[in-house]
Amino acid sequence: MLGSAAGGGFPQWNCNCRNCAGWRAGTLKATARTQSSIAVRGAGDHWVLVNASPDVRAQLADCPDLQPRPGGPLRDSRLAGIVLVDGQVDHTTGLYMLREARTPWRVWCTDSAYADLTEGNPVLGLLGHYCGVERRRIEPGREFVVDGVPDLRFHPLAVASKPAPYSPHREHPQPGDNVALVLADAASGRRAVYAPGLGAVDEEMFAAMRAAAVVLIDGTFWSDDEMQRLGASGKRAADMGHLAQSGPGGMLEWLDRLGPDVRKILIHINNTNPILDEESAERAELARRGVEVAHDGMEITL
Ligand code: MLT
Ligand code: MN
Ligand code: ZN
Numbered sequence: 001m002l003g004s005a006a007g008g009g010f011p012q013w014n015c016n017c018r019n020c021a022g023w024r025a026g027t028l029k030a031t032a033r034t035q036s037s038i039a040v041r042g043a044g045d046h047w048v049l050v051n052a053s054p055d056v057r058a059q060l061a062d063c064p065d066l067q068p069r070p071g072g073p074l075r076d077s078r079l080a081g082i083v084l085v086d087g088q089v090d091h092t093t094g095l096y097m098l099r100e101a102r103t104p105w106r107v108w109c110t111d112s113a114y115a116d117l118t119e120g121n122p123v124l125g126l127l128g129h130y131c132g133v134e135r136r137r138i139e140p141g142r143e144f145v146v147d148g149v150p151d152l153r154f155h156p157l158a159v160a161s162k163p164a165p166y167s168p169h170r171e172h173p174q175p176g177d178n179v180a181l182v183l184a185d186a187a188s189g190r191r192a193v194y195a196p197g198l199g200a201v202d203e204e205m206f207a208a209m210r211a212a213a214v215v216l217i218d219g220t221f222w223s224d225d226e227m228q229r230l231g232a233s234g235k236r237a238a239d240m241g242h243l244a245q246s247g248p249g250g251m252l253e254w255l256d257r258l259g260p261d262v263r264k265i266l267i268h269i270n271n272t273n274p275i276l277d278e279e280s281a282e283r284a285e286l287a288r289r290g291v292e293v294a295h296d297g298m299e300i301t302l
Contacts, residue, residue: 003037007090009035015232034296037049037055037094040152077101081147089164095123098131106134107124107133113177120166151187156181181194182208192215193217195218197268198243199241219275260290264290
């Protein structure tokens, strides 16, 4: 778990909400978090970066397994490729920071994300002036593997969420704007579901969650009107493509239905979410329900 916070991170640079202000004052029992990204390894020594957050430099600096091999070539990376679940700023800005690569990055994304990343936010075109990009297509429903990372299979599912504000279909989301990933260890068959942006749980998604050993799932907001009540935004969680945890039909109800055999971990946590406060009633409720809160540096073995 390279970064467990939503866009903005925790604390957010300009935010005076209870969490951010409390963290700065040292009065809140909580840990700072960087923006949404994971790295995944299969059988070998190579890793796949899933989402490239604006904080990727600090994330790599904190993770010896992802650094150049001691005594290796002058420029060395154990990242074999980059998989993007959408074209949003918090998941793609790190591409700018990775421009020093010696060989073109293999970047996996859907057609929709590719269009946004060559038009509204043309970072992939820009990288052509640096390391270059070898784009690989994600098609929802079609399994893929990343070259050099054996034993790790990616099964993308189209999910209900939102594309970035610079997408021409921000208000009319289309399948492929956002995907969830089922990560499967080919040797054991064990699976993890990774879904940092999930506006609704449909049948296909729930079946994937039930079949997984671990779900890493959208933990952005506790309540649907969290940003509105703070005056931080006019939008509800649902308007932003995120299913809130509490309330009828909320994420916790879905997670309850999975039963105790599935490990449940909330990711992509917004800095306003009360679950970041380790002494909050909301955090205690998660503990009662057997739901974990991801933190940066968390390691999960399937
Ligand atoms: C989101 O997940 O809703 C977006 O990434 C928010 C953002 O970073 O602007
Ligand atoms: Mn996000
Ligand atoms: Zn805040």
